[in-house]
């Protein structure tokens with residue numbers, strides 16, 4: 001049987017604006033439509049960020065709520081897995097970062113497994129207190145953490161929380177490759193992340209994305225090494241050299257083509273639920 | 281949360297042209313990173329950061 005590869009789409013992120021690419025979906029209405037469009041093209045998971053009315057990243061629960069309301073109202077046939085960020089604004093406090101998870105109980109939410117400097121300009125803080133609180137809260141609410149690792153140390157940190165009972169196996173990792181201040185995106189580094197994960201957290205599943213020039217290398221690498229893939233304008237506003245992306249669907253379609261040409265199949269949302277151990 | 285690549289923005293002290301290099305290409309360019317793609321002079325640092333709204337003023341060096 002062909003192996004199933006899960007495509008996650010991250011359509012918006014916290015940073016790119018219309019001025020960077022006019023096709024980035026920003027409002028709840030635009031994001032709701034984009035999720036559906038990407039699901040039709042093969043995305044099984046949507047990783048969502050929200051923007052305030054000025055287009056800046058926000059953790060405002062009302063924006064998440066509005067987006068999910070519009071999405072469910074317009075597209076009752078869509079069974080995509082919703083994965084809400086807990087890191088959409090580096091100035092948001094810990095309470096705001098989890099308020100929407102408590103209220104909306106998504107199937108998945110992101111869990112950034114350590115702190116780092118944000119683009120050499122600010123702090124992206126994920127304190128031990130926040131990570132313990134999130135891990136226990138997610139278990140209580142039955143929300144699967146998407147463990148974002150920007151370097152191998154964050155995998156070791158996940159192993160620590162696994163031993164401590166804050167996280168529960170099997171874990172699902174997102175290897176964030178090529179971000180400024182994170183591990184550079186190369187095949188050698190991707191393999192190292194995978195091997196580090198297998199040593200420290202055996203039985204875990206993983207996905208990856210590459211920011212900037214390594215985006216395609218990470219896509220092909222993920223498929224060849226048996227992982228899953230995340231694509232979308234959160235990570236890349238350019239589709240290719242000198243070419244702005246038309247839509248998130250364009251990225252999803254390319255990922256689906258690569259997966260099929262390799263001989264794998266694109267996982268449906270229900271197949272992704274099975275792979276990730278989600279209880280719908 | 282991710283945020284696209286960071287860039288170094290330069291101005292050439294010889295020919296005056298402005299250009300930018302993605303930080304994720306440091307390994308590929310090695311010692312040539314920051315050099316003017318038009319005349320080969322090492323550029324003068326202007327600023328660094330994510331893609332900006334004045335990017336059109338800068339030539340993006342990719343190969």
Ligand SMILES: [Zn+2]
Pocket residue numbers: 292293294295296297316317318319320321
């Ligand atoms: Zn020059």
